[in-house]
Amino acid sequence: MSNYEAVIGLEVHVELKTQTKIFCGCSTEFGSEPNTNVCPVCLGLPGSTIVLNKSVLEYAAKAGLALNCDISLLSKFNRKHYFYPDMPKALQISQLEIPIAIGGHLDIEVEGESKRINIHHIHMEEDAGKLTHQGDTISSALSSLVDYNRSGVPLIEIVSAPDIRSGEEAKAYLEKLKNTLEYTDVSDLRMEQGSLRCDANVSIRPVGSKEFNTKTEIKNLNSFRAVQRAIEYEIERQIEVVEEGGQVLPETRTWDESKGITVAMRVKDEPDYRGMVEPDLPPIEVTPEWVEEIRATLPELPDVKKNRFIMEHGLPAYDAEVITSSRKLAEFYEKTVALGQDAKVVSNWIMGEFLRLLNANNLEITEVKITPEYLAKLLSLVEKGTISGKIGKKVFAEMFEEGKDPEVIIKEKGLVQISDEGQLKQVIQEVMADNPKSVEDYLGGQKKAMGFLVGQVMKATKGQANPGLVNKLLQEALEELA
């Protein structure tokens, strides 16, 4: 790798989560019975004309602004022609000349270094239907079934500049992209449902060269990790080809996850899409005021939020990064802090117990029942000494599962911390009587024995004893014997 550098560009397709399709009123719902969310328009029946869904334009512009793009005040739709049964009109309506958003960027961090990845443009287009073959491919299949529910679902394609240099950078870019778009709430961003898809263009060149060499396009990338691995593999493969005196072919390659390799699908003979202006859609004109209205709907984006948490809440950079990695998590954190809790304490709980339980149960933050109000209440109870920190974690786990009020949990389970001196003194006397050897050890100068005795008291109180008080009272009781 030392003599070569990789030139990588990513094309990311994001399905917009509008209620209806891009050019008709059919539902975009995922997982409906095949061919139920269809109409003459998205089936391309003769005589049907198309109408642009305004929400699609708004969502696309919102995504563009979040990714620091300029919004085109006039943009156009074009037709891209090709015959394939998943395309009802044998053409895809896309933006080939003037896309909705141009020239953005994202700043990523790799190995502690910050780097800017430019975004060439973002365009709107329609999705195709879905083919299922009874066999391997459409040519060899006994039969093929096509479901047009997805036909006409709105997409944006985010095309990066060829600024990415490694698989790791690619993964960081995708994470940042997903993170930023999650804040805009324009898509579900679910790779497993296909609402986020990524193709990678990879080429190599000698370090210092400014040339762009023949690139390959890698498809079938089903996770960010797959993107990283496939790019790393592909870079090595291309270096090997060149080192052996061969030539990198302009291929479309597919990622084989199980074997960890890319495999040539077909040589890319630049298809002639015969791009043509879409005659059924007049050019889309928007005003600067409209763009500002859309901008005003943007929430605080992760970079800004992260800096604010560092500057205003005094969070360590690492905490701020983790907490802003998801809009929902950041909102949860902020609400809890707003209820009067200490920022670092909240951050510790969220980064600790909260994320641990989320990951352990493989849950999305939207799926948990715990609320910021109850977390704040729990933290107050710990702070006041009503329960110990350790019990707090137990209560938290229950809140996480049941969404119950921590006070109710504590009451039901009798978890209130015992701070009654009389009650504790009695337990201490019992523990000392049961463990004369330890008492002797302590009095003989072995201060370690103190810890054991505290442990016994805690055990006897099922962990509910106020540990500070136990320490103090035990000390006093032992000193009396001395």
Added chain:
Amino acid sequence: MQLHEYTISELSSLISKKEISILELTQHMLGRIEKLDSELGCYISIVEDQAMEQAAKVQKMLDKGILTSPLTGIPMGIKDNICTEGILTSCGSKMLSNFVPPYNAHVVKKLYNSGSVLLGKLNMDEYAMGSSTESSYFKKTRNPWDTERVPGGSSGGSAAAVVAGEAIYSLGSDTGGSIRQPASFCGCVGLKPTYGLISRFGLVSYASSLDQIGPLTKTVTDCALVLNAIAGHDPMDLTSSRRIHPDYTKALINDVKGMKIGLPREFIDDSVEKNIRDAILNAVKVFTDLGAECVEISIPVMEYVVPTYYIIALAEASSNLARYDGVKFGYRASNPKDILDFCKRTRSEGFGTEVKRRILLGTYVLSSGYYDAYYKKALKARAIITREFNKAFEQCDIIIGPVSPTTAYKIGEKINDPIQMYMEDIFTVPVNIAGLPAMSIPCGLDNNSLPIGLQLLGKRFDEQTIIKTAYTFEQNTEFHNLRPNLNV
């Protein structure tokens, strides 16, 4: 006079006075079709049962006072590229010879709502590609004036049916002259409205940026009545205009005093048959005698209009006709080897010669390497042509000229010479290129007793001036009363 000879306005008055019933009228029209259509071939489908049911229903609604449109109870035909729910909409093609749309075109809905009675679907050149109706997969339509001759096209069935009394009025579509030229060949009134005045939703696209639906009628008054019924914005077609259209019958005024009528010298050159030139010059005289001023103008870009039109129209056609791959609707090839074979054979077998020629040409001009030289250049030429026409309208209120350089020709005479047929579109295509409205009205007969059409071109969305001028011509001449002798 028999019922089929009346105009919409006359029948509407008879119907509202209850002098005739809608059922009786519909029955008469169906009888007329039965008598004539085996020879003339105007219709691809005749919907007898639906027509009688609709007539009964409309009569009831009329009796209850629910329906009061001038079109209520008027029997009509619709070109077979305009979608009608539950009724074959074939586009004159084998490809769509089994296509029954699950929905109505916007104009069809509007006409049904006005109480007009559909008699059937009218013959046309395949996918509206042609100017003689000879490229229809189903049948030839014959010109009612001389059954050896073509009715023009592509709305040949629509024009012939109105003239032969097989429909009181009809709808056609006009991409490069497809309403005006058959109206001229058959001797009726045909209007191609301003692009955007009428919704294209449900019109099977040939060239989307040029296509427009319009009426074919016996008189200018009837034309205004139908236009009133079908014009207006449709949220389903973003290219349809949002402006509120006027009541076009208000423009039925017998007066051209002081009006400036432009006559481009390119419209009356030697390429136009002498009989036609004389008829146009006679029309000019009619107008000047009535106090209009004739302004001689020039439109130098006329030599580029045919190539510009054919590049744009065929490029869009190649795109619009890509969807006919046999997967979802229409004709499909049997026993395919694989998907490629399936698609290729479906298209090879389903489309006729002229359609295939146009798809190939359109694909060619859009291909990389040729795109700039043809398609892109044609778009530039389109802008220039549009500008020149707009400039011409600074000197006059309306432009007149011929519709076609010839009158109706013999069936088979030109079908093997596509270039000549394309060239004869010269006077009709600029209107589509520039999105203007234009009308053809009868203005005489040639030496063979074949109708000659006068074309009136207006400014964008100024159908009123066209209607006023045409109405004045009609009121002061007798050409609109000429009918072919059909011996029935």
